[in-house]
Amino acid sequence: MLIERTIDLVCPCPRFFIRLSGIVLLATACLSGQPARLPVKRAFTHDRDLETSFRWLYRPKWNGAQLVGYDKNHTSGPIIYTIDRDGRRVETLFTLQDGALINIYDIASSKAGEIVIVASALTADKRGASFLARIASDRTSQVITRTWPYVPAVVTFAADGSIWTIGHLNDENGAEVARNVLRRFDSTGKMIATKTLQVKGWQTAETSIMSASKDRVGWFTRAGEYLEFSLDGSEIGRYEGPEGAEERDITGVALNDDNDVVAGRFGKDKAEFVVLDRERHAWTPVELPKEYAPTWARVIGFDGATLVTYYQSGKLRMFKVK
Numbered sequence: 625m626l627i628e629r630t631i632d633l634v635c636p637c638p639r640f641f642i643r644l645s646g647i648v649l650l651a652t653a654c655l656s657g658q659p660a661r662l663p664v665k666r667a668f669t670h671d672r673d674l675e676t677s678f679r680w681l682y683r684p685k686w687n688g689a690q691l692v693g694y695d696k697n698h699t700s701g702p703i704i705y706t707i708d709r710d711g712r713r714v715e716t717l718f719t720l721q722d723g724a725l726i727n728i729y730d731i732a733s734s735k736a737g738e739i740v741i742v743a744s745a746l747t748a749d750k751r752g753a754s755f756l757a758r759i760a761s762d763r764t765s766q767v768i769t770r771t772w773p774y775v776p777a778v779v780t781f782a783a784d785g786s787i788w789t790i791g792h793l794n795d796e797n798g799a800e801v802a803r804n805v806l807r808r809f810d811s812t813g814k815m816i817a818t819k820t821l822q823v824k825g826w827q828t829a830e831t832s833i834m835s836a837s838k839d840r841v842g843w844f845t846r847a848g849e850y851l852e853f854s855l856d857g858s859e860i861g862r863y864e865g866p867e868g869a870e871e872r873d874i875t876g877v878a879l880n881d882d883n884d885v886v887a888g889r890f891g892k893d894k895a896e897f898v899v900l901d902r903e904r905h906a907w908t909p910v911e912l913p914k915e916y917a918p919t920w921a922r923v924i925g926f927d928g929a930t931l932v933t934y935y936q937s938g939k940l941r942m943f944k945v946k
Contacts, residue, residue, distance in 0.1 A: 666884075666899045667911040668943035671930055676707055676938045686878075686925030686932040687733035687781070691940070694718075694728050694741070702726055704739060704759070709927070716763050722747050729830070734781040737761030742776035742789055756789065758813060769813030773798075774805065780834040780841060784855050785811055788841050790821070790829040803828050804845075808857060817857050824849050827871075835879040835925065842885060844877040850885065850900065866898050866907040876923030878931070884945055886910070886931055888923035895920050897931070916941070 676691070684693025691707040700723045704716045716739075720726065724745035731741045739759040746752045754775040759766045773796065776789035787809040793802040804821045825847025833844040840860065843851045848865035865874065866889050875888035875895070885900035887907065895918040898907035912918075918941075922934040927942065935941045 666908060667946045668897070668931065669946060670913060670916045671942040671944050674707075674709070674711055674940040674942070676711060676713070676940065678713075679937050680934075682728075683876075683922070684924060684934075685732060686927055686940075688735040688737070689927060690733060690737070691924070691932075692731055692733040692739060694731055697728050698725065700725055702728055704731070704741070706733065706737075706739075714763075716759070718757070718759075720745055720768075724748075729776070730778045730834075732780045732834075734761075734785070738781070740779055740781065740787050742771075742779045742791070744775065754791075756787065756809065756813070758787065758811070767811075767813045769809060769815075771807075774807060774818075776807065777829040778832050778834045778843075780836050782808075782836050782841050782855055783838045786816065786855075788834060788836070790832065790834065790843060792828050793820075800828075806853075806857070819857065821851070823847060823851070831871075833877045835877065837879050837883050838881045840879075840883065842877070842879040844874070844887070846871050848874070850877070861902065863900060863902070863905055875921065876933075878923050878925045880926035880929055880931075880945070882929060882945075884926075884929075886923055886926075886945075888921055888933065890920060897921075897923065897933075912943070916943075 680693060682694055682697060684691050689709060693705055695703045701717050701719050704718050705713055707713050724747045726743055726745050728741050728743040733739050738761050742756045744752055744754045753770055753772045755768055755770050756776055757766050757768050773794040774791060776791035779789045782788055790804060790806050792800050793805050795801050802820050804823055806821055807818045808816050810816050823845050827846035832846050835842050841853045850863045850865060852861040854860050866887055869889050873889050875890060877887045879885050887898050889896060897910040899910055901908050918935055924934050925932050929945050931943045931945060933941050
């Protein structure tokens with residue numbers, strides 16, 4: 625027996641009354657005379673270019689006031705380097721006492737100039753181990769924390785000085801038992817918290833992107849979700865990535881101290897930068913002067929409110945956020 629229901633919906637706005645017969649619709653707002661909120665166009669202005677005079681095999685990051693990266697990976701002595709705002713390069717040889725073969729997964733720098741790497745090492749007797757290393761700003765000392773059976777894949781410094789990592793957890797035999805595990809460490813290398821994150825997709829944390837602001841940490845997953853956490857580790861936001869963007873389309877994501885989130889993407893035969901609109905849960909294209917519209921560019925971080933991009937071999941291009 626088919627029963628038809630008639631439902632009266634009354635909106636508190638004057639002269640607004642809807643009668644629905646048979647089908648119930650969800651009204652999300654009444655007509656209040658206020659226009660719908662339109663996306664706010666963000667504009668960038670060109671600040672300057674920086675020539676670094678070398679090519680990068682592994683993706684560096686701009687954290688604080690410097691670029692930080694590594695070279696000669698998968699050796700017993702990878703090179704960790706920094707480049708400051710004036711293009712001055714400083715290199716540091718990173719070794720372990722037993723001459724282990726080192727594989728660096730990710731690197732980050734703090735505003736104070738400290739460096740952290742997450743990596744694995746294979747010793748002469750073929751035993752492997754994962755670890756994180758926190759290197760002092762003067763490069764004279766380092767704290768090594770063995771993390772196995774946890775394998776951190778990405779890393780960043782939070783504003784409170786703690787180190788945040790996301791990776792996977794193995795059992796004693798090396799079989800993976802949990803993916804996308806968030807672990808935080810204090811300045812001594814002691815683990816202070818751990819939890820497994822539930823995200824879309826089957827991919828692990830490798831090649832995902834972490835960054836931090838003065839009051840939160842952001843993580844862009846390989847499946848195209850963007851998550852934000854408060855400094856106590858609580859999730860405070862979750863957003864879909866730029867519409868239609870596959871993992872291979874995203875060329876970088878960065879968060880600044882004003883909590884602007886900018887992603888670089890390549891799609892529809894063009895490169896562009898997009899900014900997260902948290903209220904609308906959408907990504908809005910950035911307006912750029914035509915002469916600086918990129919044919920390809922990678923977002924690698926922020927220097928204060930200045931976006932830093934890698935746009936040509938060994939060349940950085942910086943934009944002020946308006």
